[in-house]
Amino acid sequence: DAGVIQSPRHEVTEMGQEVTLRCKPISGHNSLFWYRQTMMRGLELLIYFNNNVPIDDSGMPEDRFSAKMPNASFSTLKIQPSEPRDSAVYFCASSSRGGGEQYFGPGTRLTVT
Amino acid sequence: AQRVTQPEKLLSVFKGAPVELKCNYSYSGSPELFWYVQYSRQRLQLLLRHISRESIKGFTADLNKGETSFHLKKPFAQEEDSAMYYCALRGQGAQKLVFGQGTRLTINP
Numbered sequence: 001d002a003g004v005i006q007s008p009r010h011e012v013t014e015m016g017q018e019v020t021l022r023c024k025p026i027s028g029h030n031s032l033f034w035y036r037q038t039m040m041r042g043l044e045l046l047i048y049f050n051n052n053v054p055i056d057d058s059g060m061p062e063d064r065f066s067a068k069m070p071n072a073s074f075s076t077l078k079i080q081p082s083e084p085r086d087s088a089v090y091f092c093a094s095s096s097r098g099g100g101e102q103y104f105g106p107g108t109r110l111t112v113t
Numbered sequence: 114a115q116r117v118t119q120p121e122k123l124l125s126v127f128k129g130a131p132v133e134l135k136c137n138y139s140y141s142g143s144p145e146l147f148w149y150v151q152y153s154r155q156r157l158q159l160l161l162r163h164i165s166r167e168s169i170k171g172f173t174a175d176l177n178k179g180e181t182s183f184h185l186k187k188p189f190a191q192e193e194d195s196a197m198y199y200c201a202l203r204g205q206g207a208q209k210l211v212f213g214q215g216t217r218l219t220i221n222p
Contacts, residue, residue: 042214
């Protein structure tokens with residue numbers, strides 16, 4: 001298994017543009033997590049899904065952020081419109097069961113100019 | 114509220130010296146504590162968890178409920194230990210992890 005797959009690995013966009021980050025969890029895992037990593041705040045959970053259903057989105061910063069999981073093998077995190085303060089590394093992680101070890105993807109480095 | 118505090122953003126020690134990365138937490142129940150590590154150009158990965166009570170790559174961490182701490186220790190640091198280390202907490206019956214801000218450890222030759 002290639003592990004958790006994220007695309008793109010790097011994204012540079014201008015303020016106001018829409019950004020979509022993609023994640024493919026490990027096959028058979030039924031929990032998926034989106035995190036944001038910044039120098040100031042470290043690693044923050046944005047949202048997580050169980051069996052494709054959003055369970056906790058309390059970490060989503062504001063309405064500009066949205067996440068979907070249309071099926072067990074794909075999730076997206078969308079920012080519309082993007083702002084410079086959204087610049088960060090966004091990680092996706094998956095686990096096989098509630099309370100199981102989380103396996104992280106390589107991350108997407110987002111730069112909003 | 115659940116909170117994890119790693120007071121040192123940067124820590125630098127010499128090869129062969131002991132290393133201790135501090136982690137304090139705030140949680141009213143019985144938490145699960147973890148240490149995650151991110152080596153340069155690699156993914157974030159689990160290093161160890163308190164319930165395993167094991168030593169991984171020479172690192173150990175003991176949960177001290179009285180001091181609400183879960184410090185990571187290694188008696189003799191190696192250059193390959195240079196990485197970003199995150200302490201994380203999971204509440205009872207919960208799925209989500211709460212991470213500290215991370216400590217960047219640099220081992221000098």
